[in-house]
Amino acid sequence: MMDALGPAEWAAIWLSLRVAIVATICALPIAIAIAYLLARKEFPGRQLLNGLVHLPLVLPPVVTGYLLLVVFGRQGAVGAFLYDVFGITLAFRWTGAALAAAIMAFPLMVRAIRLAIEAVDPGLEDAAATLGASRWRIFGTLTLPLIAPGVLAGAVLGFAKALGEFGATITFVAAIPGQTQTIPSAIYGLLQVPGEEPAVLGLVIVSIILAMGALLLSEWLGRVMARRVGR
Amino acid sequence: MLQVAIQKSLGDFQLDVSFDAPSGVTAIFGRSGSGKTSLINAVAGLLHPDAGRIALGDQVLFDDGAGVRRAPQQRRVGYVFQDARLFPHMSVERNLRYGGDHDADRVIDVLGLGDLLTRRPAGLSGGEKQRVALGRALMSDPQILLLDEPLAALDAPRKAEIMPYIERLRDDVQVPMLYVSHDVSEVARLATTLVILDAGSVVAAGPVGEVLSRPAAVPLLGVRDAGAVIVTKVAGRLLDDGLTELAFSGGRIVLPGILGVLGQTVRLRIPAQDVILARAAPDGISALNVLPVTITALEQGRGPGVAVGLKAGDDALLARVTRRSAQRMELAVGQQVFAIIKATAVGPEDVG
Numbered sequence: 001m002m003d004a005l006g007p008a009e010w011a012a013i014w015l016s017l018r019v020a021i022v023a024t025i026c027a028l029p030i031a032i033a034i035a036y037l038l039a040r041k042e043f044p045g046r047q048l049l050n051g052l053v054h055l056p057l058v059l060p061p062v063v064t065g066y067l068l069l070v071v072f073g074r075q076g077a078v079g080a081f082l083y084d085v086f087g088i089t090l091a092f093r094w095t096g097a098a099l100a101a102a103i104m105a106f107p108l109m110v111r112a113i114r115l116a117i118e119a120v121d122p123g124l125e126d127a128a129a130t131l132g133a134s135r136w137r138i139f140g141t142l143t144l145p146l147i148a149p150g151v152l153a154g155a156v157l158g159f160a161k162a163l164g165e166f167g168a169t170i171t172f173v174a175a176i177p178g179q180t181q182t183i184p185s186a187i188y189g190l191l192q193v194p195g196e197e198p199a200v201l202g203l204v205i206v207s208i209i210l211a212m213g214a215l216l217l218s219e220w221l222g223r224v225m226a227r228r229v230g231r
Numbered sequence: 232m233l234q235v236a237i238q239k240s241l242g243d244f245q246l247d248v249s250f251d252a253p254s255g256v257t258a259i260f261g262r263s264g265s266g267k268t269s270l271i272n273a274v275a276g277l278l279h280p281d282a283g284r285i286a287l288g289d290q291v292l293f294d295d296g297a298g299v300r301r302a303p304q305q306r307r308v309g310y311v312f313q314d315a316r317l318f319p320h321m322s323v324e325r326n327l328r329y330g331g332d333h334d335a336d337r338v339i340d341v342l343g344l345g346d347l348l349t350r351r352p353a354g355l356s357g358g359e360k361q362r363v364a365l366g367r368a369l370m371s372d373p374q375i376l377l378l379d380e381p382l383a384a385l386d387a388p389r390k391a392e393i394m395p396y397i398e399r400l401r402d403d404v405q406v407p408m409l410y411v412s413h414d415v416s417e418v419a420r421l422a423t424t425l426v427i428l429d430a431g432s433v434v435a436a437g438p439v440g441e442v443l444s445r446p447a448a449v450p451l452l453g454v455r456d457a458g459a460v461i462v463t464k465v466a467g468r469l470l471d472d473g474l475t476e477l478a479f480s481g482g483r484i485v486l487p488g489i490l491g492v493l494g495q496t497v498r499l500r501i502p503a504q505d506v507i508l509a510r511a512a513p514d515g516i517s518a519l520n521v522l523p524v525t526i527t528a529l530e531q532g533r534g535p536g537v538a539v540g541l542k543a544g545d546d547a548l549l550a551r552v553t554r555r556s557a558q559r560m561e562l563a564v565g566q567q568v569f570a571i572i573k574a575t576a577v578g579p580e581d582v583g
Contacts, residue, residue: 121316123312123314123316124316124318126277126303126316127310127312127316127318128318128329129276129277129302129303129304130275130276130277130303130304130306130308130309130310130330130368130371131329131330131331131367131368131371132304132307132330132331132371133304133329133330134304141318141329142318145320146319146320228320
């Protein structure tokens with residue numbers, strides 16, 4: 001079956017993995033910070049931030065992709081700045097695909113992590129404060145270890161979403177083979193051509209293997225962490 | 232010395248308290264909802280008062296006027312919460328050392344924690360959890376220990392297990408303590424100073440023996456729980472009968488059981504409802520303890536009872552009789568009467 005996968009398909013697989021991993025790793029710390037803000041802090045504009053975070057979940061992905069193009073394209077406000085100052089281009093590059101995937105995965109990660117933070121008794125953090133621990137020490141030694149299973153769940157969810165992202169990615173960075181063509185856009189492209197069913201089947205099977213693998217890995221890690229947390 | 236004078240609005244509830252806590256154990260007593268936990272949280276820095284001042288010794292922890300608002304981290308308070316709040320993902324030892332390892336060996340020894348060090352909080356009993364929480368607070372080298380009903384979640388045997396540890400802390404470690412409780416027998420046994428809160432205000436404050444024997448304190452404490460506390464010394468033992476004789480300024484009281492060695496100090500709580508008054512020295516009754524006393528106050532409550540303040544030697548006692556009896560006996564301030572205390576009336580949890 002793997003014979004059905006040509007170099008273009010393999011390139012799409014590796015690219016998808018790279019995009020999804022980079023997207024997950026870069027988005028995770030920001031997702032933790034935002035989730036913490038939403039779960040624990042009262043501030044003006046909290047609902048607005050919450051809405052903004054969730055927007056990619058409810059907007060048509062094509063719209064998100066278009067907005068990314070407007071903002072991060074070479075002519076866009078942020079895109080022009082990145083290009084002029086750092087020489088970074090996102091549009092039609094794999095980094096752009098990672099950005100699109102990260103933004104689409106972000107709401108799912110924030111939701112999972114926020115639930116985990118809300119489940120941590122703030123009384124424990126109060127107790128640590130009376131014992132003289134700084135905010136950062138409290139976060140690092142108490143909050144973070146206690147929410148680790150939730151962070152992991154969010155990361156896996158985000159990774160799966162990033163791996164399967166299609167609409168925003170293809171709108172923002174198109175599907176350039178070897179550059180921005182991920183598994184979903186490769187499958188879509190192959191479906192437009194007669195006689196490519198074996199390659200499609202191969203990519204579908206790879207997708208299932210990757211998704212299952214991520215799920216099983218997270219189950220296992222989750223069990224290990226839960227044991228360490230003592231629950 | 233802890234000085235507190237703060238105001239705080241919490242919805243409809245107004246906390247407005249002002250008191251001084253000298254060294255020793257200061258009990259904050261009150262019904263649930265009287266503001267005890269809010270008060271202790273304000274001292275810990277977990278709750279910010281709207282106005283006022285909190286000072287510990289010469290350090291100002293909070294002063295609204297001067298804009299001082301120390302974070303909990305900068306207050307060096309050891310807080311023992313009602314629900315222990317041990318960190319579930321750490322061993323007992325890591326919990327203990329989280330805030331420092333001040334005097335670690337002795338704290339672990341005094342609290343009997345040596346065998347628990349490698350265990351996880353989830354595997355501990357309620358009493359063990361509270362002991363670890365106490366140890367963790369002590370090892371952070373606090374200037375004051377705040378205990379928020381540390382025994383409330385425990386059943387009677389577990390309470391009996393922890394109580395001696397807290398007494399040892401009071402007597403050996405000598406960290407000042409603010410002890411929140413709604414259990415009079417706990418207060419009577421542990422406290423040196425008593426502050427009674429009701430609906431967010433201080434309604435009585437002073438040395439524990441003095442406040443508890445105030446007739447006016449009876450409705451605050453509840454009819455069942457009111458009673459004087461006196462300090463006695465073991466004066467002898469009636470071996471044949473298994474009784475201990477205790478001496479205080481007002482005479483001698485005999486109690487069942489072995490309550491300590493000769494000369495040892497024993498704190499005794501005598502519930503007001505277990506004291507019977509007689510105009511003449513009674514004859515031929517089964518009660519062993521009859522003390523001559525002088526009536527110092529008569530306080531009419533809302534119910535059918537009258538709280539009677541008594542003086543026995545230099546100590547104050549408290550009796551509660553019905554209004555009907557008070558009238559029939561023509562009780563009056565300054566009158567000499569006899570207080571009959573049934574020896575078994577003093578429950579074992581109130582001796583110590």
